[in-house]
Amino acid sequence: MKYVSTRGTGELGRFSDVLLLGLAPDGGLAMPEHIPAFSPQTLEALRGLSYPELAFRVMRPFIDDIPEADLRRVLHATYHPDVFHSQDITPLTRLGAASPGQGELYLLELSNGPSLAFKDVAMQFLGQIFEYVLERRGEQLNILGATSGDTGSAAEYAMLGKARVNVFMLSPRGRMSAFQQAQMYSLNEPNIFNIAVEGVFDDCQDLVKAVNADADFKARFDIGAVNSINWARVLAQAVYYFKAYFALGLPPGAEADFSVPSGNFGNVFAGFLAKRMGLPVGQLIVATNENDVLNEFFSTGVYHVRPADRVAMTSSPSMDIGKASNFERYLYLIAGSSATHTLSWWDEVGQGRPVDLRGTSHWDEVKASGLLSGRNTHQGRLETIRRIDQQCGRLIDPHTADGVLIGERHQRRGVPMVCLETALPAKFGDTVQEAVKRAPERPERFAGIETAERYFDVLPNDVETLKAYIARKLRETVKVQEPA
Numbered sequence: 001m002k003y004v005s006t007r008g009t010g011e012l013g014r015f016s017d018v019l020l021l022g023l024a025p026d027g028g029l030a031m032p033e034h035i036p037a038f039s040p041q042t043l044e045a046l047r048g049l050s051y052p053e054l055a056f057r058v059m060r061p062f063i064d065d066i067p068e069a070d071l072r073r074v075l076h077a078t079y080h081p082d083v084f085h086s087q088d089i090t091p092l093t094r095l096g097a098a099s100p101g102q103g104e105l106y107l108l109e110l111s112n113g114p115s116l117a118f119k120d121v122a123m124q125f126l127g128q129i130f131e132y133v134l135e136r137r138g139e140q141l142n143i144l145g146a147t148s149g150d151t152g153s154a155a156e157y158a159m160l161g162k163a164r165v166n167v168f169m170l171s172p173r174g175r176m177s178a179f180q181q182a183q184m185y186s187l188n189e190p191n192i193f194n195i196a197v198e199g200v201f202d203d204c205q206d207l208v209k210a211v212n213a214d215a216d217f218k219a220r221f222d223i224g225a226v227n228s229i230n231w232a233r234v235l236a237q238a239v240y241y242f243k244a245y246f247a248l249g250l251p252p253g254a255e256a257d258f259s260v261p262s263g264n265f266g267n268v269f270a271g272f273l274a275k276r277m278g279l280p281v282g283q284l285i286v287a288t289n290e291n292d293v294l295n296e297f298f299s300t301g302v303y304h305v306r307p308a309d310r311v312a313m314t315s316s317p318s319m320d321i322g323k324a325s326n327f328e329r330y331l332y333l334i335a336g337s338s339a340t341h342t343l344s345w346w347d348e349v350g351q352g353r354p355v356d357l358r359g360t361s362h363w364d365e366v367k368a369s370g371l372l373s374g375r376n377t378h379q380g381r382l383e384t385i386r387r388i389d390q391q392c393g394r395l396i397d398p399h400t401a402d403g404v405l406i407g408e409r410h411q412r413r414g415v416p417m418v419c420l421e422t423a424l425p426a427k428f429g430d431t432v433q434e435a436v437k438r439a440p441e442r443p444e445r446f447a448g449i450e451t452a453e454r455y456f457d458v459l460p461n462d463v464e465t466l467k468a469y470i471a472r473k474l475r476e477t478v479k480v481q482e483p484a
């Protein structure tokens with residue numbers, strides 16, 4: 001399978017190339033040349049497979065430059081019950097019926113991995129596959145990432161002790177939960193560099209893109225990416241939609257709906273990918289918090305990114321995002337894989353102008369694509385956490401609550417609604433406490449983490465300062481020599 005950029009300047013290579021590349025040189029995102037779809041028979045043959053085998057079958061059409069046996073080995077090492085604390089890796093739990101006469105509500109548990117968020121599912125794969133590809137090529141990778149709280153720790157846990165990888169992780173200073181900050185900043189490892197940026201998540205993400213846009217710096221310092229701008233992240237996330245669908249035990253071809261707490265649009269795009277691959281996904285619900293740029297688009301046809309000073313601090317902080325990176329992949333597909341369209345739309349986005357699809361055939365395509373949306377607020381979040389706790393005996397985190405509430409609003413008679421559990425409540429103790437008047441349980445390994453010593457540097461929102469920092473840290477790191 002060959003990969004191209006959403007903005008169209010030539011081929012990017014095959015899977016291993018785009019894995020290490022992260023972002024395309026023209027600033028676009030890597031996409032497969034086409035999306036292979038399973039026939040109904042092939043799809044049925046996936047039913048009942050173990051997670052690693054299912055992952056192999058779903059990902060294989062996109063990864064044809066790694067020998068089958070090696071890919072299987074990597075996937076079996078990644079998706080191990082010891083890592084995800086469940087034989088099913090991503091178990092599906094029935095919550096009950098939202099209201100009489102409506103379909104059943106389910107929770108897809110994605111957050112039982114090392115960092116207690118859904119990011120682990122794909123990030124653990126990235127840790128393994130990076131190591132495999134870098135080893136084969138004899139190369140080194142310096143990952144530059146941006147986090148609003150969960151990608152950071154998932155990436156750092158996945159890359160801990162990896163000899164060929166360093167992680168530079170940008171986080172918005174003071175805008176993550178106390179647990180999230182402690183989880184990342186307490187790591188004192190030679191290959192991990194935590195950087196608190198004076199800005200919001202979007203500033204961090206823009207810095208990542210700006211560093212990647214400097215071709216000389218990127219090549220000189222082997223800069224790679226772990227955010228969902230990296231195709232491998234999205235691909236690995238598509239697998240759990242298949243797993244959940246088969247776990248529902250529906251008759252062949254019957255539809256299931258999914259509700260996805262959304263910010264950077266990676267998770268819901270992975271669901272859209274699964275749908276395009278032939279999985280009978282009906283509605284894909286894009287659930288946002290008060291930072292509702294995506295809800296605005298799906299309700300009006302206008303995508304208008306929010307400048308940093310208009311990104312609110314909310315009680316689902318990991319979704320405090322005003323620019324959704326993977327939205328570019330979605331619009332690229334909506335436009336029939338047209339890089340010309342994406343290029344002109346992102347030219348507008350780059351200049352702070354809206355992309356307005358109202359009255360166009362593209363808007364018809366959007367409406368036919370199955371994506372719908374809704375927006376939640378602090379009050380709705382608290383009430384949902386409380387209600388699901390009381391009615392179902394299940395404590396959920398604030399982001400998952402956004403997904404559950406908006407999912408319920410879109411429920412269809414007789415169609416199951418699967419709500420993605422994107423983090424565990426332990427990560428957002430204050431909000432959960434406010435909702436149910438008790439502290440969420442946390443795994444023993446995180447006891448008292450908030451009081452641990454913290455290791456991070458503070459940088460201004462400035463790309464040249466960041467590049468100088470990376471260069472200096474790599475010079476100082478004994479095991480990484482500055483390239484000649």
Ligand SMILES: Cc1ncc(COP(=O)(O)O)c(C=O)c1O
Nearest residue numbers: 150262263264265266267318422
């Ligand atoms: C807990 C949680 N929920 C939801 C999201 C939103 O997911 P996405 O950015 O893939 O839309 C994030 C961050 O990405 C998150 O950390």
Ligand SMILES: N[C@@H](CCOP(=O)(O)O)C(=O)O
Nearest residue numbers: 147148149150151227228318
């Ligand atoms: N919510 C994320 C932000 C980045 O998302 P990603 O999926 O693009 O890595 C976070 O918690 O860091």
